[in-house]
Amino acid sequence: MGRPRLERELVAHARRGDLDAFEQLVREHQGIAFRTAYVISGSAADAEEAVQDAFVKAHRALGRFRTGAPFRPWLLAIVANEARNRRRSAARRARFEVHLAEERSSGDAAPSPEAALLAGEQRSQLLAAIETLGEEQRQVVACRHLLGLTERETAAALGCRPGTVKSRLSRALAHLEAEL
Amino acid sequence: MSELETRLAELPVEWPREPDVTERVRTRLEAEPRRRRFRPAWAVALAILVLGGGVAAVPQARSAVLRWLGIEGVRIQRVPEAPTPTSSALELGERTTLARGTLVPRALGRPDEVYTDSVRVTLLYRPQRGLPESAQSGAGALLSQFPGRTDERFVGKLAGPDTTVERVRVEGEPGFWLGGAPHAVIYEDPSGAIRESPTRLAGPTLVWRRGDLTLRLEAEVTKSRALEIARSVQSVP
Numbered sequence: 001m002g003r004p005r006l007e008r009e010l011v012a013h014a015r016r017g018d019l020d021a022f023e024q025l026v027r028e029h030q031g032i033a034f035r036t037a038y039v040i041s042g043s044a045a046d047a048e049e050a051v052q053d054a055f056v057k058a059h060r061a062l063g064r065f066r067t068g069a070p071f072r073p074w075l076l077a078i079v080a081n082e083a084r085n086r087r088r089s090a091a092r093r094a095r096f097e098v099h100l101a102e103e104r105s106s107g108d109a110a111p112s113p114e115a116a117l118l119a120g121e122q123r124s125q126l127l128a129a130i131e132t133l134g135e136e137q138r139q140v141v142a143c144r145h146l147l148g149l150t151e152r153e154t155a156a157a158l159g160c161r162p163g164t165v166k167s168r169l170s171r172a173l174a175h176l177e178a179e180l
Numbered sequence: 181m182s183e184l185e186t187r188l189a190e191l192p193v194e195w196p197r198e199p200d201v202t203e204r205v206r207t208r209l210e211a212e213p214r215r216r217r218f219r220p221a222w223a224v225a226l227a228i229l230v231l232g233g234g235v236a237a238v239p240q241a242r243s244a245v246l247r248w249l250g251i252e253g254v255r256i257q258r259v260p261e262a263p264t265p266t267s268s269a270l271e272l273g274e275r276t277t278l279a280r281g282t283l284v285p286r287a288l289g290r291p292d293e294v295y296t297d298s299v300r301v302t303l304l305y306r307p308q309r310g311l312p313e314s315a316q317s318g319a320g321a322l323l324s325q326f327p328g329r330t331d332e333r334f335v336g337k338l339a340g341p342d343t344t345v346e347r348v349r350v351e352g353e354p355g356f357w358l359g360g361a362p363h364a365v366i367y368e369d370p371s372g373a374i375r376e377s378p379t380r381l382a383g384p385t386l387v388w389r390r391g392d393l394t395l396r397l398e399a400e401v402t403k404s405r406a407l408e409i410a411r412s413v414q415s416v417p
Contacts, residue, residue: 044196
């Protein structure tokens with residue numbers, strides 16, 4: 001994976017005021033930044049604003065970014081803060097909801113209608129179980145398993161320690177197992 | 181990975197369509213005035229104390245909180261080990277001019293520089309006679325003032341075992357004096373989440389209330405001199 005080196009160079013260039021380099025960082029990270037903000041704010045509109053502001057703030061803060069450190073956890077911490085601030089000021093407390101995509105038939109290996117129905121039911125059960133989780137546990141499950149963030153990135157996004165991510169996640173998973 | 185985790189990872193989650201913010205971010209960055217970084221030559225000698233893992237270093241220090249005490253807008257936490265700074269940069273916001281109503285200590289006179297961010301106004305005094313250069317901030321004195329509502333963001337202070345924390349009164353209003361070993365300054369929002377600001381070390385500091393404002397003076401001076409300076413504040417007519 002050639003990414004870390006490239007990212008390092010981009011950050012170094014962006015730090016020296018190269019807006020093209022920063023733009024590339026934005027392009028590469030805006031997707032995960034947006035979804036993380038969405039998990040936290042529960043609103044796509046808030047998430048969109050949060051991501052924009054976060055990138056502007058991140059740009060200002062680049063001088064303080066520790067050279068060689070991974071960019072994503074650092075960025076996600078900023079994004080998540082923006083998302084939380086928006087959510088708080090919005091008074092309404094949107095809760096992020098998991099929606100499933102329409103089942104795509106996967107070409108010629110399409111499952112039988114029965115198998116598809118069964119899989120669909122299992123997913124609905126899982127979804128219903130996720131709905132019973134408290135906010136914190138839902139967010140940790142979403143970050144780790146739905147967004148695929150690392151433990152460190154999840155900790156940055158949720159503003160807690162990696163150890164807390166671990167324990168919160170294991171409680172959440174135990175709860176889901178029990179629900180299922 | 182457990183079966184449950186695999187099932188979660190394979191859920192075909194439908195996320196809201198992600199917006200492309202590159203252009204908007206670019207436009208905003210291009211429109212930004214050239215930021216005035218507070219980095220005068222005389223501040224270059226700041227100790228470079230970049231240790232620990234960036235943002236992650238702060239929560240580690242926070243986990244060890246034994247107790248906290250504070251006045252509106254400032255939270256002082258006692259931690260068992262001297263906190264690890266992640267930055268030596270001051271974050272004072274944009275350079276501005278002295279506005280009417282700003283509190284200025286007569287004992288120090290007009291500040292050399294004035295900064296503001298969305299919440300605070302900070303007066304900066306260069307090192308001078310009676311105000312030695314702080315090894316932590318590089319300045320002679322920093323005086324910040326901000327509305328000390330508890331729903332505003334906090335200035336968090338992490339005080340290690342060698343930092344002394346004393347309750348004081350400034351003209352009848354409560355305050356704290358942090359002396360001894362340097363303490364760490366962080367910003368956190370009301371939920372306790374650490375803002376993006378890194379932890380910085382600060383030297384002797386007096387924080388106190390004045391009406392609905394919280395003031396914070398950081399300077400290499402004695403407690404009694406700090407109190408004298410604090411008592412001398414008056415607003416710019």
